[in-house]
Amino acid sequence: MKVVILAGGYGTRLSEETTVVPKPLVEIGGYPILWHIMKIYSHYGLNDFVICCGHKGSLIKDYFRNFFHRNCDFTIDLADNTLVTHQSPREPWRVTVVDTGEKTMTGGRLKRVREHLGEQTFCLTYGDGVADVNIRDLIAFHHQQGALATVTAVQLPGRWGALNLSSDRPRVVGFREKDSGDGHTISGGFFVVEPDALDLIDGEETVWEQEPMRRLVANDQLAVYRHEGYWQSMDTLRDKVLLQEIWDSGQPPWRVWQRPETQAKPRNAPNPGPRMTTDIGSRR
Template structure:
């Protein structure tokens, strides 16, 4: 089963970092957040990835190549254009297709451009800027149990600011990073059938708009409710939250060790 990861957006709200690299290459614990996402999937046995790149996609391609070769013994024959990797200490046994899906293509368009790469079977999809401890085995089992075209992982988002409860002027409860008690949002971590491509018109289509809205109207969109950890990385503040969790040795998404 292929796992597609969208990694081509501009990441404008994280401009301090993304001026020189795409958002999925912003590092948490000296590794790109893309690597963290892929390690999560690999833990559940999903080792075939298709990365949809766009903005500064060459950075992703270069990192994938360097990650494989810099930890290995290599033979280089420049005149023949050959590089032979003899041994590698890389522990991640995965296969990765890095696909240029265009500089300005919207999310739906990027997904549709991956159709030849994911094939005609069920596939997984997520964004390249969010981590979670979602149980991918349970997610896949849920998807197969209902027989619809699409499943998204519904999460309760963490609050951006400290939450307080007051009695008059007295604070009686304070929580620095609570999870919002009401409402669910799209947390990505999709499972999709190839029929989803029929809901996407072209490059300008935003997946979160017409395709998901129409799938819902057609009764073809289901929600897997995840009650555990989930955090996106849209801002520098959210990057710092993830960095501190990683440094503390208590990163909830690090389920592979």
């Protein structure tokens, strides 16, 4: 199964860092946040990545082009132009890096990489958020639901437009703009998507989180996977500092690749009660 990562936005709320590098290359613990995201998926056996680049995308291309030498010790003999490596990186990744346009919106970026995805179910996420989501359980849940797409809902104060969740079924039932009374369930990304869902994208100006997802909702084809564990996006310098502090603590919750899978099981059974709301963001 392939993993698509949206990594083309401007990252304007993190301009202290993104004037130099694109947001997915901003480092936490000496590694780009993009690397952290890929490590999460790789832990669950997903190693085939499609990176949707845009703003400063050439730097992301350079990062992977030079990945081997960035992550190994070597001796270079400048006299005879030879290089001997002493430690090889062992990431089992296959990475397709695609320039999806400087100003293309999230849906348009997906449409541009359609040819790289084949006809199989794929995962989709943003290049600026980490979590201890159990990807294996998420994929299994998606297949159980039989929907064209599944979005992961997480607990956090709302910042973007809101979507309404069914009170008795794992489905999204509507969208609305956020208001001051919104709850704390938001979209954390970490989608699982069927290829047919891409037919709902009109063109480069299409925002995945708007019309395509509204159409999925209208057709009862957007399932919601409720994750009650850790999730954090890196939208601002404050977020970046927070993630670095958590990494420095030695026990970052998203570092699932170096600890047993002890995370809490998500509550995906029907949840009787009032309708819940979740925020969806447009993050190019």
